[in-house]
Amino acid sequence: MNEAAQRLGVSLRQTEDELTRNMLASTASFINCTGGTNGDNPTNLTRTDVDEVIKTLADNNAYTIGQNIEGEDKFGTAPVRDAYFAMGSTKLIGDLEDVDGFIAKAQYPAPMNAMKPEWGSISNLRFLLSSIGSITSSGSALGNDVYNIFCVGMEAFAVVEQDGYSSQFIYRPPIYDGPLALNASVGYKFAQVPRITNDAWVINLRTTLA
Amino acid sequence: MDGTVIQQGKFTSDGSSKFLNIRSDVDWMEIINYTQSATTQTTGRGVMFRWQRGMADAAGIMYTKQDSANALDLEVITAGGFTLLDTSDKTLGALNATGSGVTAASPAVVSATSTAGLAAGDVVRMYNVAGMQQIAGMDFTLGTVTTNTSFQLVHLDASGFAAAGTTCSFRKVPFQPMFYPRARYITKVTKAASAVITLSVTHGYNVDDVVKFVVPSEFGMVELDGVQGKVTAISTANNTITVNVDSTAFTTFAFPTSAIAAAGVTFAQVIPVGSEGTNSVEAATDNVDYIGMSLGAGADAPAGSSSDVIYWRAGKSLIVDNE
Secondary structure, eight states: HHHHHHHHHHHHHHHHHHHHHHHHHOEEEEOOOOOOSSSSSSSSOOOOHHHHHHHHHOOOOOOOOOOOOOOOSSTTTTBOOEEEEEEEEEHHHHHHHSTEEEEEGGGSSSGGSSSSEEEEEEEEEEEEEETTOOOTOOSSSOOOOOEEEEEEEETEEEEEOOOOSSEEEEEEEEEGGGGOOOEEEEEEEEEEEESSOGGEEEEEEEEOOO | OOTTTTEEEEEEEEEOEEEEEEETTEEEEEEEHHHHHHHHSSEEEEEEEEEEEBBOEEEEEEEEEEESSSSSSEEEEEEEEEEEEEEEOOOOOOOOEEEEESSSSSSSSEEOOOTTTTTTTTOOOOETTTTOOGGGGGGEEEEEEEEETTETTTOOTTSSSSSSOOSEEEEEEOOOOSSSSEEEEEEEOOOSOOHHHHHHHHOOOOEEEEEEEOOOGGGOOGGTTTTTEEEEEETTTTTTEEESSSTTTSSSOOOHHHHHHHHHOOOEEEEEEOOOOOGTTGGGGOOOOOEEEEEEOTTTSSSTTTOEEEEEEEESSSSOOOO
């Protein structure tokens, strides 16, 4: 029972994430990476593309989400700017680390201020990666997978809870299941609507791998 | 027993294939053609159909009412039967590399020696269109499909393109993104007191929807970039939206050249940002994916013939053990 509850809990939260991801993929405006050299459209990720997204969000008066992390006198570290969040796939890890100005989480002066899924930062963009990050399969001009990096400012999107609740974990013991009390039921349900609140503060930075 | 769900319903056939939205998912299904069951047949035809999870797409079991007798025969059908659909599966169709040309015309027409699986109204994604890279990576709704010869990109006016495309590839895009309304690619914008925008894929927008435009400089009409407008009219025939934006004095909208596109561009887009009037909030938050069953139509198919009354039952089992 404990294991079932744990697994269902993960499933619940992951499903919420997937729905929000799919909402962003359906409706957010996008910028194709064009600074790379892989010959595709979009290209692989470069510093030029990161700068373009930051500039666009700043032009649209989006607030940054992450606080700056002040520099400290520690070997190999660098200060981290206040930043917008960029949510993408873990398959981007290699490409991210090749971008000019990439600072790995381990190089933050205070890594404890980073979040679990955070991989690092580039300029004013901090990258949060997930195995369920958005991918448009065969979406590029040459037919390669396109990785959608949702770059967001503060309060750019929200999840609205419906019917007065977020989610419910449901357990029915065997006695309610049948005359022989053979089967128990566990499950969850939730009623939520993900929604962009200001489209100018969300940009899907589309990229292919190098 | 808990863990099982049984649903039922009926519909009157219009002679075309029928989709039943069954959100609880389905492991088995039974269909009875009530009209034909009550009729004395001159030639035997299918009146009852069964399907269980594990059967191939379009397959099923058919009970055929014998000629002029109230008795049934049983047979397996492998086409026109039951197909379980889950539109949250966004897997694309197989790569078709038989494209040999794209006309610089309105609408653009793609020549291909194989059009397997394509029909008018389907959506395809174009790839690596030699000489016309400005459409590579874009999705298009199809117009007329001439079997194993060509298909129209019905909402693409390529008459202003510098040259026709040559070799190309494409994939069928079976299901659209999950949430409605969706961002769409722009293929044309008029210069008018109320701009008319053509979208590459059937848009699904409604009057009173509010949209924003993304028009990169490579597409000319930069004055429209970032502008927000309200949809005042739609045309389903032309797949256009008319918006309350005066584009008369704007720079002409035009696709970039193939060479510029090949170097990397962002496509021109319409982004739904909200709605006014009767559509209210719902129009921008609607998860339109579904699970359900597609039923083939015809005398020997579960969706029956026109005017047939069809009863159906579908269930979700506690355990499915398909070895």
